[in-house]
Amino acid sequence: xxxxxxxxxxxxxxxxxxxxxxxxxxxxxxxxxxxxxxxxxxxxxxxxxxxxxxxxxxxxxxxxxxxxxxxxxxxxxxxxxxxxxxxxxxxxxxxxxxxxxxxxxxxxxxxxxxxxxxxxxxxxxxxxxxxxxxxxxxxxxxxxxxxxxxxxxxxxxxxxxxxxxxxxxxxxxxxxxxxxxxxxxxxxxxxxxxxxxxxxxxxxxxxxxxxxxxxxxxxxxxxxxxxxxxxxxxxxxxxxxxxxxxxxxxxxxxxxxxxxxxxxxxxxxxxxxxxxxxxxxxxxxxxxxxxxxxxxxxxxxxxxxxxxxxxxxxxxxxxxxxxxxxxxxxxxxxxxxxxxxxxxxxxxxxxxxxxxxxxxxxxxxxxxxxxxxxxxxxxxxxxxxxxx
Amino acid sequence: xxxxxxxxxxxxxxxxxxxxxxxxxxxxxxxxxxxxxxxxxxxxxxxxxxxxxxxxxxxxxxxxxxxxxxxxxxxxxxxxxxxxxxxxxxxxxxxxxxxxxxxxxxxxxxxxxxxxxxxxxxxxxxxxxxxxxxxxxxxxxxxxxxxxxxxxxxxxxxxxxxxxxxxxxxxxxxxxxxxxxxxxxxxxxxxxxxxxxxxxxxxxxxxxxxxxxxxxxxxxxxxxxxxxxxxxxxxxxxxxxxxxxxxxxxxxxxxxxxxxxxxxxxxxxxxxxxxxxxxxxxxxxxxxxxxxxxxxxxxxxxxxxxxxxxxxxxxxxxxxxxxxxxxxxxxxxxxxxxxxxxxxxxxxxxxxxxxxxxxxxxxxxxxxxxxxxxxxxxxxxxxxxxxx
DNA sequence: ACCACAAATGTTAGCGTTAACAAACAGCGA
DNA sequence: TCGCTGTTTGTTAACGCTAACATTTGTGGT
Numbered sequence: 001x002x003x004x005x006x007x008x009x010x011x012x013x014x015x016x017x018x019x020x021x022x023x024x025x026x027x028x029x030x031x032x033x034x035x036x037x038x039x040x041x042x043x044x045x046x047x048x049x050x051x052x053x054x055x056x057x058x059x060x061x062x063x064x065x066x067x068x069x070x071x072x073x074x075x076x077x078x079x080x081x082x083x084x085x086x087x088x089x090x091x092x093x094x095x096x097x098x099x100x101x102x103x104x105x106x107x108x109x110x111x112x113x114x115x116x117x118x119x120x121x122x123x124x125x126x127x128x129x130x131x132x133x134x135x136x137x138x139x140x141x142x143x144x145x146x147x148x149x150x151x152x153x154x155x156x157x158x159x160x161x162x163x164x165x166x167x168x169x170x171x172x173x174x175x176x177x178x179x180x181x182x183x184x185x186x187x188x189x190x191x192x193x194x195x196x197x198x199x200x201x202x203x204x205x206x207x208x209x210x211x212x213x214x215x216x217x218x219x220x221x222x223x224x225x226x227x228x229x230x231x232x233x234x235x236x237x238x239x240x241x242x243x244x245x246x247x248x249x250x251x252x253x254x255x256x257x258x259x260x261x262x263x264x265x266x267x268x269x270x271x272x273x274x275x276x277x278x279x280x281x282x283x284x285x286x287x288x289x290x291x292x293x294x295x296x297x298x299x300x301x302x303x304x305x306x307x308x309x310x311x312x313x314x315x316x317x318x319x320x321x322x323x324x325x326x327x328x329x330x331x332x333x334x335x336x337x338x339x340x341x342x343x344x345x346x347x348x349x350x351x352x353x354x355x356x357x358x359x360x361x362x363x364x365x366x367x368x369x370x371x372x373x374x375x376x377x378x379x380x381x382x383x384x385x386x387x388x
Numbered sequence: 389x390x391x392x393x394x395x396x397x398x399x400x401x402x403x404x405x406x407x408x409x410x411x412x413x414x415x416x417x418x419x420x421x422x423x424x425x426x427x428x429x430x431x432x433x434x435x436x437x438x439x440x441x442x443x444x445x446x447x448x449x450x451x452x453x454x455x456x457x458x459x460x461x462x463x464x465x466x467x468x469x470x471x472x473x474x475x476x477x478x479x480x481x482x483x484x485x486x487x488x489x490x491x492x493x494x495x496x497x498x499x500x501x502x503x504x505x506x507x508x509x510x511x512x513x514x515x516x517x518x519x520x521x522x523x524x525x526x527x528x529x530x531x532x533x534x535x536x537x538x539x540x541x542x543x544x545x546x547x548x549x550x551x552x553x554x555x556x557x558x559x560x561x562x563x564x565x566x567x568x569x570x571x572x573x574x575x576x577x578x579x580x581x582x583x584x585x586x587x588x589x590x591x592x593x594x595x596x597x598x599x600x601x602x603x604x605x606x607x608x609x610x611x612x613x614x615x616x617x618x619x620x621x622x623x624x625x626x627x628x629x630x631x632x633x634x635x636x637x638x639x640x641x642x643x644x645x646x647x648x649x650x651x652x653x654x655x656x657x658x659x660x661x662x663x664x665x666x667x668x669x670x671x672x673x674x675x676x677x678x679x680x681x682x683x684x685x686x687x688x689x690x691x692x693x694x695x696x697x698x699x700x701x702x703x704x705x706x707x708x709x710x711x712x713x714x715x716x717x718x719x720x721x722x723x724x725x726x727x728x729x730x731x732x733x734x735x736x737x738x739x740x741x742x743x744x745x746x747x748x749x750x751x752x753x754x755x756x757x758x759x760x761x762x763x764x765x766x767x768x769x770x771x772x773x774x775x776x
Numbered sequence: 777a778c779c780a781c782a783a784a785t786g787t788t789a790g791c792g793t794t795a796a797c798a799a800a801c802a803g804c805g806a
Numbered sequence: 807t808c809g810c811t812g813t814t815t816g817t818t819a820a821c822g823c824t825a826a827c828a829t830t831t832g833t834g835g836t
Contacts, residue, residue: 055500056582101553101556101557102557103497103559104557104558105492105493105494105496105497105502105559106493106497108493109491109493109494109497112443114493119537121522125518125519125521125522126720130513130518131513133513133537134509134513134539137537137538137539138539141538141539141550141554146536146538146554146558147536147537147538148534148535148536148537149507149521149525149535149536149537150525150529150534150535151522151525151526151529162529165489166529166534168489169489169490169492170492170534171491171492171493194444275720275721275723275724276724278724279724303721303724306721306724306725307724309726310724310725310726310728313701313726314726332663332691333663333691333694333721335663336663336664336666336667336691336694336698337694337698338697338698338701338702338726340698
């Protein structure tokens with residue numbers, strides 16, 4: 001384990017000191033799926049072909065093994081008080097020996113609580129949604145909920161219905177939808193489901209029946225623009241995301257408002273989230289070479305900012321000397337763009353946690369707190385004073 | 389929806405033509421969770437506080453509604469032949485009217501098949517694992533399986549055991565583990581579970597009881613190095629990943645072997661997957677300015693390649709003029725690095741699909757095909773002839 | 777009209793758990 | 807010793823579904 005601090009360790013040979021001999025590794029092998037532990041139930045241990053496994057031991061079997069009734073076993077498993085320590089021990093021993101695991105299907109059937117949280121991830125599997133998903137799963141797990149995942153391609157309403165259907169069929173206690181497009185939201189708000197549904201994404205106006213939660217997009221955009229304004233920029237270009245994405249619209253709105261408050265009139269250019277669209281803007285900027293002063297671009301996400309930087313670099317337009325660039329998201333790579341990218345950071349993990357908190361509150365019949373998560377600004381090397 | 393082709397549309401005002409007025413949006417609103425549709429069962433429709441929902445209608449109720457026995461309803465739902473069309477229609481009408489949904493808990497209880505696939509995502513939530521996850525979910529869905537997600541922080545064995553436990557408690561029919569670190573693998577191979585387990589990740593030697601599947605890392609590395617050799621490079625630096633990651637080791641091995649076959653003696657430098665470690669190597673390369681010829685670096689992932697490019701750019705070392713760089717992964721951003729990155733592409737979606745195929749074969753008692761998925765090379769702007 | 781036979785539908789018995797209640801057992805004062 | 811508490815354990819009945827079998831209904835040949 002020499003990777004340690006990630007330091008680049010130099011090596012010897014020909015034209016470089018101290019080469020490390022690469023250690024050799026062996027060949028791929030055929031799999032082998034082992035079988036269960038519950039020896040008591042007496043089953044075969046097939047190494048390879050894996051014969052159909054025997055029934056898992058039931059509570060009744062554990063009970064018999066421990067010489068008690070199944071109900072007492074149930075009590076132990078569910079941590080009820082009022083079981084003699086000695087009995088409890090006997091039961092726990094039996095459980096361990098038989099490798100017993102509670103049958104959640106049966107439990108769900110009788111308790112009418114599945115302990116399942118459905119998560120529907122719509123569209124892209126980019127950094128943001130993914131981190132949010134991880135945060136959600138983590139928070140759910142801490143509340144002893146298990147996460148059911150369904151992904152859908154963007155724009156496929158049929159798939160969406162199926163996804164909801166899957167969740168409902170599995171009796172999830174709540175559904176979280178990670179989505180940002182307006183059509184998904186519209187569809188969602190027209191939907192009637194008997195469990196709490198919460199959308200992780202910006203709140204679109206005009207859809208009052210929708211519970212949404214997100215990082216405050218408007219505020220994030222304001223943060224970015226305010227930063228540019230403070231640096232003295234007056235010529236600001238807003239590279240927005242596609243209009244069907246609600247967060248794109250909100251970022252644009254926030255940026256425009258912040259500009260307006262400072263008496264600045266920004267130029268709005270539409271991108272599509274991809275680096276390619278940023279790249280195009282970059283070329284355009286480079287072509288209209290304007291020596292009369294500094295320009296600032298607020299790109300609505302880091303990917304577009306990356307394309308923009310790429311184009312500007314190609315055209316030898318100095319960043320941040322001639323053009324300042326601010327991104328949005330703070331993806332892990334942003335710090336290593338050329339130059340490192342000043343960008344708005346969204347704490348997706350925190351968002352995921354809060355979403356679960358909110359949706360669980362709903363499940364418990366309480367009121368959910370849907371306050372947006374505040375963004376922060378990561379100041380780096382792509383922005384500089386306008387009077388540079 | 390003007391984003392369309394993502395073209396950067398220019399605007400008017402002060403110093404730029406044709407600015408687009410940002411449309412205004414409204415305020416956030418309080419949530420509102422709607423209630424079920426099954427009107428027949430007669431329940432309350434709470435708008436906000438959401439009172440405990442009434443029982444969902446059961447098969448028996450549907451049967452009664454349609455004037456048949458519940459078994460006939462079951463037959464219709466499960467698509468059995470031998471139900472008179474007329475009866476079927478009546479039942480389907482009743483189902484629609486009551487908003488009936490099958491209770492999977494009950495179904496699982498009696499059939500002993502949960503239709504659940506457990507996916508454990510270990511460690512990072514980067515592009516690769518995430519795309520694979522999406523592929524797995526998609527493939528599972530197409531086979532009418534539902535995906536259960538559990539994430540764990542790397543190195544946390546306790547969490548790992550819990551994750552397996554969660555899956556087993558939910559009676560998943562198979563488990564897919566997305567992991568690459570040796571310790572996770574070692575733990576896994578010592579584990580005894582009564583359902584098929586397959587690891588998505590490179591196959592470590594010495595753990596014969598482990599079924600693994602991945603993109604062919606060795607071949608990918610060879611592809612990258614072969615490309616460099618074909619360009620005439622003889623001075624090759626391998627920026628590897630951390631040693632505990634099996635794929636890091638395999639990439640290094642493949643690269644070393646390919647070099648050896650060409651009589652080239654590479655320098656191996658250890659990185660840690662982060663752009664930072666690539667950056668460090670970049671500085672080191674820049675400092676030891678060697679005018680005597682071109683250098684080539686094979687970075688074991690795109691993130692490190694990014695850091696490397698960043699450092700080289702900063703130090704005004706020309707890429708690919710003085711140094712050629714190849715990455716690994718082909719993350720979406722790679723195309724827009726400066727310069728665009730030549731890198732090894734892994735088809736994670738395909739990988740996900742194949743993994744599900746394999747694990748489902750196991751479930752059906754058939755033999756799984758664990759052939760690794762072949763990688764391809766994306767040739768871009770970061771590599772050039774050594775004799776440039 | 778009647779029987780034979782197939783097609784369509786109905787009945788019954790679990791699956792493994794929890795909830796609700798019932799019983800047995802201990803301890804304790806009279 | 808008896809009854810009265812409480813504590814600990816056991817019994818029974820769902821939960822909603824499918825599998826297996828039983829029954830009814832329909833169809834065609836005679």
